Amino acid sequence: MRILVVGAGATGGYFGGRLAQAGRDVTFLVRAKRAEELRRSGLVIKSPRGDLTLRDVKTVLADQIAQPYDLVLLSCKAYNLDDAIESFTPAVGEATMILPVLNGMHHIDVLKQKFGAEKVLGGQCVIAATLNREREIVHLNDMHAIGFGETGGGISERVRAVASAFEGAGFDSTASDSILQQMWEKWVFLATLAASTCLHRAAIGDILKTPDGRRIIEGLFGECKAIAAANGYPLGEASNVRAQGILFAEGSPLTASMLRDIEGQSRIEADHIVGDLIARGGDVQKEGALSLLRVAYSHLKAYEARQARQAA
Template sequence: MRILVVGAGAVGGYFGGRLAAAGQDVTFLVRPGRADRLKRDGLVISSARGDLTLSEPRTILAGVDTEPFDLVLLSCKAYSLDDAIDSFAPLVGESTVILPLLNGMRHIDVLTEKFGAARVLGGQCVIAATLNAEQHIVHLNEMHAVTFGELAGGTSERIAAIEAVLSSANFDATVSDNILLRMWEKWVFLATLAASTCLMRGSVGDILAAPDGKRVIENLLGECRAVAENKGFTMGPDFDARATQTLFTPSPLTASMLRDVENHSHTEADHILGDLISRGGDAQKGEHGLSLLRIAYSHLKTYEARQARTS
């Protein structure tokens, strides 16, 4: 199976690197600067689950003429989706399958409109990773999992084939027969975490230490769940247990979106919070017509407006 990994950043580089190390046929679609760095230093992963250096990862640049790939692994930032599509679209053939690992749901709409629903799978990943000053991938914890499945549910021969490939590498690969629900669960959790930690400018532990901090998280979680339920996706007891353990236990956990704000970087506010609000309908009307989720989103859009004005 010929695999194209779009980008070689923290997420794509990690999972693509693990696949390449396992002997799979992996090519990274990268920009010229990243290609030069990989040629010079190799693809370097520092991880508690095993360090890895690929001395000569296979790379191509956008516009290079080559045969279509069997699987496209897409893990760009949501605000870079259009540029990413332009770069890999010529490499998509009749039998190519696209597996996106982005958060939220807007990318599914964009990809299915561009390539057709038959070529797009649902997917998500759980990993905390970043690039250090040397552009090496640093895995920040021990979680490294990919979950994927058919958008229509159930299973298929191509899902089984992809599972066999992904399962050969040193990360957890799981097939879901209801991947859309899994994606909505992650979206609800991530939106709650991002909205609360960005709005309050602190970790989960910091928020819970505040007089009404727990109520803030509870209300945001309820608002985000209401959107999902309004769209027919009901979170079950397993989600409740995970959310309770993570969101209501004091810890230094923050959303990566807060780190983006603190680093004066671009955020995925439109894709994680804004798109959720746009899908909410009546579920988003608070007591006075303005929910906490909308306030958190406005908070982030104010940050973006200030960045645009002062940069």
């Protein structure tokens, strides 16, 4: 299976690097600057699961793609989705599978509209990683997992083929017969975490020490769950218990990556993670009511407006 990994940043670089280390046919679609970095220093991963330095990394620039790939692994930021699609479109052929591991659901709609529903798999990943100043991939904990499956459910032959390619590649992978349910469950948790920690500019443990912190997290979690249920994806009991265990852990230093982006004055995925969830709320949200989720979203959009004003 010929695999094209779009980008060689923290997420794509990590999973693509593990696949390449395991002998899979992996090519990274990168810009010229990143291609030069990889040529000069290799693809470097620092991880509790084992460090890795790959030399002679296979890379390609967008204008150099000459033939389709079997699998396109997409892990860009949501605000870079349009640019990413433009770059990898020449790699999509008649039998190409596109496996995005972005958060939320909007990207699935965009990819299906562009390439056709039959080419798009559902997917999600669990990993905390970043690029350091030396442009090395730093894996921040021991979680490194990808889940994937048909958006219509079931386990198809092509999903089995992806599972075979990922098996033994140095990270956890699961072929799912209900990937959209899992994506919605992750979205509910992530939106709650992002809204809570960004709104308070604090970690979960700090929020829980405030007079109304627990009530606010509970309110946000309840709103997100209600939206998921209204869309046909009620949170499962196991997922609900797991999320509550994390969201209400006393003393927890956990924050959303979106808060870390704000603290670094970087771009954020406000529209994709929180705004799109609100847009899918429909009848769940009372007409004219200012819900906690809407307050959090307004907070994020104010940050974006300030960033735009200062840049101008």
